Amino acid sequence: MKHFRNIGILAIAAFSFFYTEKIANLTLEKNELYQNIKDESNHYNEKAIDAFIENDTIVPGLNGKSVNIKNSFYNMKELNAFNSYYLIYDTSYPEVTLENNKDKVVERGNKGKKSVAFVIEYNKKLIDYFNENKIDASILIDNKTFNKTEKLEQINNEVDKYNDVENLINKYSTNTHICYISKSNEKLCRKNNKYLVKTNKIVNNNTFIDIKNNIESGDIYYIDKSMDVKNIKILINSIIYKDLDIIRLSKMLSEERD
Secondary structure, three states, X not given: OHHHHHHHHXXXXXXXXXXXXXXXXXXXXXXXXXXXXXXXXXXXXXXXXXXXXXXXXXXXXXXXXXXXXXXXXHHHOOOOOOOHHHOOEEEEOXXXXXXXXOOOEEOOOOHHHOEEEEEEEOOHHHHHHHHHOOOOOEEEEOOOOOOOOOOOEEEEOOOOOHHHHHHHHHHHOOOOOEEEOOOOOHHHHHHOOOEEEOOOOEEOOOOHHHHHOOOOOOOEEEEOOOOOXXXXXXXXXXXXXXXXXXXXXXXXXXXXXX
C-alpha cells in the first residue's frame, strides 16, 4: 500500500512540474520582449557549412549558430528591451568535418572566415616585424629555431628530430598538430595524424605584387624566408584595405566562426 502511495505522489509531482512548465511557456509566448527576440532570431541564425572535399584537398567547414530564445530572454529581462549583444546561441556542427578527413590537404580556408593566414618560413626579421606590429602568423620551426617565449604560433617543421620538437611545443607552447607538408615530411605528418596544409600562394619578392592584386578571403600565404619586410608591409596594407582579418593558421583551420 505504501508502495502505491509513493508512486501516486511521484505521479502528482511529475504532472505538477509538467503543468507548471507549460503555464510558464504560455506566459513567455505572450511576453512582448520574448516575441521580439523570437521574431529577430532569424536574422542572427547561421547554418553549419560542411567541409568541401575535392580529390585530395579539403576546405574546412563552419559551425552554425541559432539563437536560444528562452536563455536570451532571461539575459535581456532586466533591460526589458531587445539588444543583440545579449543574445545567447546554441552551436550546430557540420556533418562533413576536417577532423574526420585528416588525410586530405588544406590548401585554403573557408571564405566565410573573412580572413587570411600567414605561414612564415623562418626569418628573424620577418618574425620581429609581425610581433612588433601585433600581426598574427604561424612560424615553421625546427629543433634549432624553436623559441619557448615566442608569441606567434609555432608549427613543427622538423624531420630528423621531429619528436624532440613535438615535446618542446607540448611543454612550452600550444601544439596545433598542424603540418605544412613537403616531400621530406609528408609521410611523417600522415603517420602522426596531423592536419595537413600546403598552399600554392607562395609569397616572395617576385610574386608578392601578383598575389597582392588577387587577395581573397580564406587565402593561406607561405612567406619565403627571402622576403623583404618592406614588401610584406605592402601586402598587409592591401589585406587591411580589403577589410580582411589576419589570423593564425590554426584559427583558419578551425570550424569556429569567431
